[in-house]
Amino acid sequence: MPDYRLDEEHEQLRATVAEFARDVVAPVIAGYYEREEFPYDIVRGMGEMGLFGLPFPEEYEGMGGDYFALCLALEELARVDSSVAITLEAGVSLGAMPIYRFGTEDQRLRWLPDLCSGRRLAAFGLTESDGGSDAQATRTRASLEGGEWVVNGSKVFITNSGTDITSLVTVTAVTGRSEAGNEISAVVVPSGTPGFTVAGHYSKVGWNASNTCELAFADCRVPEANLLGERGRGYAQFLRILDEGRIAIAALGVGLAQGCVDESLRYARERTAFGKNIGSYQAIQFKIADMEARAHTARLAYYDAAARMSRGESFKKQASIAKLVSSNAAMDNAREATQIFGGYGFMNETPVGRFYRDAKILEIGEGTSEVQRMLISREMGLR
Amino acid sequence: METMNIVVLIKQVPDTWSERKLTDTDHTLDRDAADAVIDEINERAVEEALLLKEAHGGKVTVVSMGPDRATDAIRKALSMGADEAVHISDAALHGSDTIQTAKVLASAIRTIEGVDLVVAGNEATDGRAGAIPAMLAELLGLPQLTHARRVEVEGTEVRVERETEDGITHLAAELPAVVSVGEKINEPRYPSFKGIMAAKKKPVTTLGLGDLGIDPSEVGLAAAFTSVVESAPKPPRGAGERVEDQGDGGVRIVEYLAAQKLV
Ligand SMILES: Cc1cc2nc3c(=O)[nH]c(=O)nc-3n(C[C@H](O)[C@H](O)[C@H](O)COP(=O)(O)OP(=O)(O)OC[C@H]3O[C@@H](n4cnc5c(N)ncnc54)[C@H](O)[C@@H]3O)c2cc1C
Numbered sequence: 001m002p003d004y005r006l007d008e009e010h011e012q013l014r015a016t017v018a019e020f021a022r023d024v025v026a027p028v029i030a031g032y033y034e035r036e037e038f039p040y041d042i043v044r045g046m047g048e049m050g051l052f053g054l055p056f057p058e059e060y061e062g063m064g065g066d067y068f069a070l071c072l073a074l075e076e077l078a079r080v081d082s083s084v085a086i087t088l089e090a091g092v093s094l095g096a097m098p099i100y101r102f103g104t105e106d107q108r109l110r111w112l113p114d115l116c117s118g119r120r121l122a123a124f125g126l127t128e129s130d131g132g133s134d135a136q137a138t139r140t141r142a143s144l145e146g147g148e149w150v151v152n153g154s155k156v157f158i159t160n161s162g163t164d165i166t167s168l169v170t171v172t173a174v175t176g177r178s179e180a181g182n183e184i185s186a187v188v189v190p191s192g193t194p195g196f197t198v199a200g201h202y203s204k205v206g207w208n209a210s211n212t213c214e215l216a217f218a219d220c221r222v223p224e225a226n227l228l229g230e231r232g233r234g235y236a237q238f239l240r241i242l243d244e245g246r247i248a249i250a251a252l253g254v255g256l257a258q259g260c261v262d263e264s265l266r267y268a269r270e271r272t273a274f275g276k277n278i279g280s281y282q283a284i285q286f287k288i289a290d291m292e293a294r295a296h297t298a299r300l301a302y303y304d305a306a307a308r309m310s311r312g313e314s315f316k317k318q319a320s321i322a323k324l325v326s327s328n329a330a331m332d333n334a335r336e337a338t339q340i341f342g343g344y345g346f347m348n349e350t351p352v353g354r355f356y357r358d359a360k361i362l363e364i365g366e367g368t369s370e371v372q373r374m375l376i377s378r379e380m381g382l383r
Numbered sequence: 384m385e386t387m388n389i390v391v392l393i394k395q396v397p398d399t400w401s402e403r404k405l406t407d408t409d410h411t412l413d414r415d416a417a418d419a420v421i422d423e424i425n426e427r428a429v430e431e432a433l434l435l436k437e438a439h440g441g442k443v444t445v446v447s448m449g450p451d452r453a454t455d456a457i458r459k460a461l462s463m464g465a466d467e468a469v470h471i472s473d474a475a476l477h478g479s480d481t482i483q484t485a486k487v488l489a490s491a492i493r494t495i496e497g498v499d500l501v502v503a504g505n506e507a508t509d510g511r512a513g514a515i516p517a518m519l520a521e522l523l524g525l526p527q528l529t530h531a532r533r534v535e536v537e538g539t540e541v542r543v544e545r546e547t548e549d550g551i552t553h554l555a556a557e558l559p560a561v562v563s564v565g566e567k568i569n570e571p572r573y574p575s576f577k578g579i580m581a582a583k584k585k586p587v588t589t590l591g592l593g594d595l596g597i598d599p600s601e602v603g604l605a606a607a608f609t610s611v612v613e614s615a616p617k618p619p620r621g622a623g624e625r626v627e628d629q630g631d632g633g634v635r636i637v638e639y640l641a642a643q644k645l646v
Contacts, residue, residue: 008583009579013576019573048572048573050575054576063577069576
């Protein structure tokens, strides 16, 4: 029988992150969100706990854990706030993971220790203004000239790319053409490289305490040795990274969905209307029951995808299913939780107000819900 | 002093975030009613011990008396970085008062060789007697430096800034000694996943009363010096005092706060 109980270590990690989220994140995050400020102090605390090193081996200052441990941490953070959760998700799964998976030993030793400890953050730049879902439409170019990659182009919506502690961005770029089409490769561009500029951050609907920037490259030169993985394998590499990342985003969505349950349950017991707790009305009880059911089933979906991944089985379809159902659960639960809170739910300072604003991006980032459905149906043999 | 051999006392208490109550039958703590966690003040004690160990080298042993469930508190201290643990667990200990508890803890500490420093929290968030560190020092024949908000070890001397309502006192004593720490001492670290995994492999010695040479009739509810006869929930909060500002509002508020010894 499948067994979804957590072992002792994972349970203790979950409880530790839950405590951190409750005691360190919850009291201050609304202020950062309102000011659209990146919470350096909280991120430092997450780094000291080793969260950025969870799935990496100790030789790179990692924690020697697994991807599932990362997912549990993401779920517990997102139960309280999604901005800090996406900072962790993007930092680990998009930032550090490509370097770990595809980097040479030199590249790993050079960049990973700072990333695993959370002293620095890395970003992954794939999306461009003319194409997100269609990642093969990349226009950014990198050409090899005199032992250096010369990068020209731009990227949009890149998480973690413009913080004071960002150390690098891995960008996908066209490095040549073959009969099959564009040859796409991944090149590491350290922050501060001449010709690489980061435009000020966007005004976003949600995730307001996270960092998202637009990047421009104008004759930006980096050493040839900054090629990450094999030349021409950039597309295949990031497909692998995105497959894994979907499990992480699913965990984040489950956290948000569960956070909506936590808040609603508390409020339903506290708030009175017409002389009774609103939680005594069946209309509210059923909403909360449905919310719990959605969070629970979405959690099982990401546990299953993570379990397959750790057993080394194919997990592509399960990861897409997990992301699809979890982002649905997050959206539905955020809508219902806001409803349960009435007017207070529409206020930015309440957690559910933030949940409502943070949920939508889950149906868009790291593969839209349409893309997930495309991937699922393709895995089922429909073309 | 070469390296330090430090003992930290920890206690599993009901989580202050959950509902805490006493049992109806014998007015002891209803341990099933609330989630159990390591007492926060003990986390600070562990943190202080770890800081001392990091500065001077050595070893940190946590000692805890409590039911089987106390293993969770012990594991947390080990995950934070403590090296080993002694868990005193015996059904006969149920309902023990502070003197009995101090005696048991003292016997357990005597089983550890060459202790330089015993670190404890000022008072637990459940019983709130705040007497154990002093009693323990007395029983072990060691100097007591209580209510510390700062601890320093140099050579064979421990120096403490003691903070109470009366102000700050600077204390010093030769090691070995007993130190109890207050809320302001430090911010305890969160265990890392590496720490959590390492904790599983650290040695935990479980001792019963027999191992400590204590007769069960000396401890527990029946033999306790104190007993709780009755308990009632705390009355609802009063309405508070209203100060109408007639030009002297600020002064009157300060006078009120001064009378409460808050400023
Ligand atoms: C806050 C934030 C953070 C982000 N962080 C990063 C990051 O760190 N790195 C990064 O590279 N990107 C990042 N992104 C970009 C994100 O991944 C893309 O926005 C997303 O993949 C969608 O791409 P797009 O915006 O170009 O939409 P499009 O691809 O233009 O899609 C528009 C609509 O068309 C639909 N659609 C597209 N193709 C099809 C099709 N074949 N069939 C049916 N429907 C289709 C889509 O589902 C969508 O509804 C971030 C975005 C945001 C908002």
